[in-house]
Amino acid sequence: MKELFKINQFNLMASDLIALNRSLPDVRLEGCKTKTYPDDLPNTSIVIVFHNEAWSTLLRTVHSVINRSPRRLLSEVILVDDASERDFLKSSLEKYVKRLEVPIKIIRMEQRSGLIRARLRGAKASKGQVITFLDAHCECTLGWLEPLLARIKEDRRTVVCPIIDVISDDTFEYMAGSDMTYGGFNWKLNFRWYPVPQREMDRRKGDRTLPVRTPTMAGGLFSIDRNYFEEIGTYDSGMDIWGGENLEMSFRIWQCGGSLEIVTCSHVGHVFRKATPYTFPGGTGHVINKNNRRLAEVWMDEFKDFFYIISPGVVKVDYGDVSVRKMLRGKLKCKPFSWYLENIYPDSQIPRRYYSLGEIRNVETNQCLDNMGRKENEKVGIFNCHGMGGNQVFSYTADKEIRTDDLCLDVSRLSGPVIMLKCHHMRGNQLWEYDSETRTFLHVITQSCLTVGKVEDGVHGPTVEFCNGSPLQKWTLRNYTRLEVFSNIFYSPTDYFL
Numbered sequence: 001m002k003e004l005f006k007i008n009q010f011n012l013m014a015s016d017l018i019a020l021n022r023s024l025p026d027v028r029l030e031g032c033k034t035k036t037y038p039d040d041l042p043n044t045s046i047v048i049v050f051h052n053e054a055w056s057t058l059l060r061t062v063h064s065v066i067n068r069s070p071r072r073l074l075s076e077v078i079l080v081d082d083a084s085e086r087d088f089l090k091s092s093l094e095k096y097v098k099r100l101e102v103p104i105k106i107i108r109m110e111q112r113s114g115l116i117r118a119r120l121r122g123a124k125a126s127k128g129q130v131i132t133f134l135d136a137h138c139e140c141t142l143g144w145l146e147p148l149l150a151r152i153k154e155d156r157r158t159v160v161c162p163i164i165d166v167i168s169d170d171t172f173e174y175m176a177g178s179d180m181t182y183g184g185f186n187w188k189l190n191f192r193w194y195p196v197p198q199r200e201m202d203r204r205k206g207d208r209t210l211p212v213r214t215p216t217m218a219g220g221l222f223s224i225d226r227n228y229f230e231e232i233g234t235y236d237s238g239m240d241i242w243g244g245e246n247l248e249m250s251f252r253i254w255q256c257g258g259s260l261e262i263v264t265c266s267h268v269g270h271v272f273r274k275a276t277p278y279t280f281p282g283g284t285g286h287v288i289n290k291n292n293r294r295l296a297e298v299w300m301d302e303f304k305d306f307f308y309i310i311s312p313g314v315v316k317v318d319y320g321d322v323s324v325r326k327m328l329r330g331k332l333k334c335k336p337f338s339w340y341l342e343n344i345y346p347d348s349q350i351p352r353r354y355y356s357l358g359e360i361r362n363v364e365t366n367q368c369l370d371n372m373g374r375k376e377n378e379k380v381g382i383f384n385c386h387g388m389g390g391n392q393v394f395s396y397t398a399d400k401e402i403r404t405d406d407l408c409l410d411v412s413r414l415s416g417p418v419i420m421l422k423c424h425h426m427r428g429n430q431l432w433e434y435d436s437e438t439r440t441f442l443h444v445i446t447q448s449c450l451t452v453g454k455v456e457d458g459v460h461g462p463t464v465e466f467c468n469g470s471p472l473q474k475w476t477l478r479n480y481t482r483l484e485v486f487s488n489i490f491y492s493p494t495d496y497f498l
């Protein structure tokens with residue numbers, strides 16, 4: 001079992017023992033089970049790209065599509081083989097799919113191209129009114145397709161995702177995903193799930209069966225009107241292998257007038273893996289950095305700095321030519337990234353308005369605040385400044401938080417240690433007032449100052465102490481960014497340029 005696990009980074013032995021057409025629990029909300037949909041829904045092509053996928057997971061995906069989709073809504077299934085090296089994916093696969101009752105097309109990439117270009121090829125060959133993309137290790141559940149297509153019929157500029165349930169990589173047990181999480185991303189441009197905020201619950205008047213507007217999508221499972229897919233600029237074909245395309249498409253959809261939703265009545269399972277089983281020609285880091293740079297350069301405007309300052313290495317990556325994508329942005333008259341943050345993702349980890357971004361350096365010791373790995377509930381440290389971004393990057397925001405990603409500097413009592421806690425926007429223990437003249441950070445609630453702990457007292461991290469004018473309480477902030485609105489509220493604009 002352990003040997004077989006390595007081939008695909010999931011329990012292949014378990015998968016091979018489970019029927020290709022196994023039953024699954026109906027995990028939908030009660031309110032979803034009784035919904036009805038129009039008779040004239042658009043039909044869809046299903047596009048599944050794969051590189052060295054296992055037989056049982058690939059075919060279980062195909063069977064679940066066939067078994068749980070009304071035949072009239074299924075135009076075809078397109079399998080795009082991204083230059084797999086496994087024999088059973090050649091003629092055996094072709095023979096097997098011929099006997100299935102739905103037309104299945106197999107397209108072979110002549111060389112390893114990555115999932116983005118493979119999907120582009122599949123989309124081009126498809127003829128359904130809608131294109132539905134799935135990873136090659138999914139299982140569709142009862143009633144998954146109708147609510148997706150119905151939403152697109154209502155509004156063809158809505159791109160829709162199902163709730164992605166978890167198929168255990170160990171036991172292949174099927175576990176319902178939550179309708180209370182949606183897609184976001186962090187400063188490093190990693191896709192992350194976050195709780196659906198109250199404003200989105202309110203907009204839906206508490207009805208959890210209504211679609212959730214999501215800032216980003218995971219990327220693997222979604223349906224899109226085929227003409228809209230073209231109009232909005234398909235994918236960035238300059239992206240290699242894996243990564244970045246999901247955020248690129250999410251930003252593009254929102255900024256260029258579409259919308260992105262999780263349709264909570266649709267559930268599709270996916271085998272989540274802890275590691276990738278396949279190679280990244282050119283190196284994993286290089287590939288992902290290149291893709292992320294392409295999306296940051298085209299879509300994120302000045303907010304790309306959050307990504308670049310925390311990961312200075314990416315700035316050195318050759319990301320090719322993005323002029324065609326920039327032209328697309330112009331042609332579609334897409335809105336700025338600040339609009340997206342303001343209107344679509346106000347709870348983002350990236351503050352819309354902020355004062356500083358970069359290291360926070362103590363005047364006396366010349367050392368820098370350090371979040372020591374960005375762990376919740378951990379003490380903040382103070383170490384020699386390394387200028388390498390990462391754990392020494394903080395932003396002092398217009399909300400007067402000192403934050404790094406979704407964590408904020410927080411302290412609950414005088415002389416207490418400063419720790420990192422989830423930002424709560426309730427001011428309280430996370431409210432800091434910077435004074436550019438004295439260069440102090442006043443912790444408002446305790447009326448004390450951010451101070452370097454004295455090592456001789458056995459304190460290594462910063463604390464808050466009565467303000468006494470000591471240089472141990474003076475801090476310089478880097479990369480002051482003057483944002484108009486912010487400056488008008490608080491200080492005169494020139495105050496903050498050192």
Ligand code: LR7
Binds near residue numbers: 113135218220
């Ligand atoms: O070179 C490649 N060629 C391919 O055809 C590399 C991959 N692939 C195929 C692969 O066989 C698979 O079918 O592309 C598909 C996605 O690759 P995975 O399953 O290794 O990716 P993932 O599930 O870890 O990653 C998520 O993020 C990716 C970013 O590029 C893609 O958008 C994936 O589709 C996406 N998967 C999901 O959204 C499922 C939910 C995961 C989450 C969160």
Ligand code: MN
Binds near residue numbers: 135136220
């Ligand atoms: Mn996957």
